[in-house]
């Protein structure tokens with residue numbers, strides 16, 4: 018090395034994000050249930066829109082994202098001017114940290130909260146603070162107790178990943194009412210579309226000046242590979258965030274495909290119904306063989322084993338049977354296993370493999 022590198026604070030403290038395993042050595046037909054992807058894939062209309070875009074790839078994408086933002090605004094009844102598109106909702110999370118949390122500032126997230134909160138906080142030089150949950154549910158008293166005069170952001174996924182549980186509206190209101198001034202509450206609605214009649218936190222954004230919502234096309238819309246998500250918040254907050262955005266942060270393919278996916282409400286409805294059906298079935302079948310889980314509101318369940326040893330043995334057995342699931346020891350849940358709700362056949366295979374495992 019010839020130069021002394023001037024590395025910015027926080028960067029070397031980051032442990033890289035570990036995504037879901039996607040392959041099993043020697044098994045080309047493994048079923049991946051480790052990243053909460055839509056087992057049915059995106060809408061066929063979205064795929065067609067993506068393919069139609071192929072002839073225009075020499076063109077730069079829209080800078081304003083106007084067409085898609087208007088559709089999002091109309092679909093969810095929001096103010097189009099306060100919608101910000103990102104390269105995945107991960108990018109909105111990182112904008113929030115860069116904009117509002119630097120050295121000496123604290124970013125709170127719940128004990129079993131999504132890994133990107135901690136990473137983004139560190140990358141912006143801030144201090145991530147993990148706050149205990151109560152039986153895998155957000156503990157608002159603990160969050161409020163952890164607030165200091167340096168707290169700038171509180172991240173809360175609702176439904177939460179990897180627990181699948183939800184924080185009741187009244188508790189969210191209590192948190193937003195009592196957190197310190199100058200602190201923003203970020204409601205991550207990555208799984209909001211799986212919950213019937215749920216606005217993902219939009220109502221809180223409309224009613225307050227200290228709540229931001231993030232959403233994604235990666236989950237129910239089945240577009241994780243395209244990288245597109247969005248944020249919604251108070252005008253002054255969104256004006257700050259939009260300054261961090263590169264003009265072409267979302268590709269033209271992502272814009273047209275997301276638009277077609279959002280328009281195909283019938284397909285989304287079908288995905289929501291299938292998820293609900295097989296999630297209920299899977300949880301009930303696993304409960305019968307001694308593998309409990311909390312009622313999940315998302316497209317996965319988190320089953321609990323006796324201890325870490327049993328969880329690891331079960332995971333090995335799943336792999337032998339061509340099933341890839343997510344171990345969540347790094348989310349402080351070493352005795353648990355997160356299983357994405359697959360299609361009918363995948364769910365049946367999961368039950369068969371775990372039944373065999375339990376029978377020893």
Ligand SMILES: *Cc1c(COP(=O)(O)O)cnc(C)c1O
Pocket residue numbers: 053104105106107108131174177178205207232233234235236241244245246
């Ligand atoms: C999957 C997920 C996201 C989505 O991230 P993208 O960058 O939009 O793909 C965000 N938050 C949580 C809690 C998630 O599980």
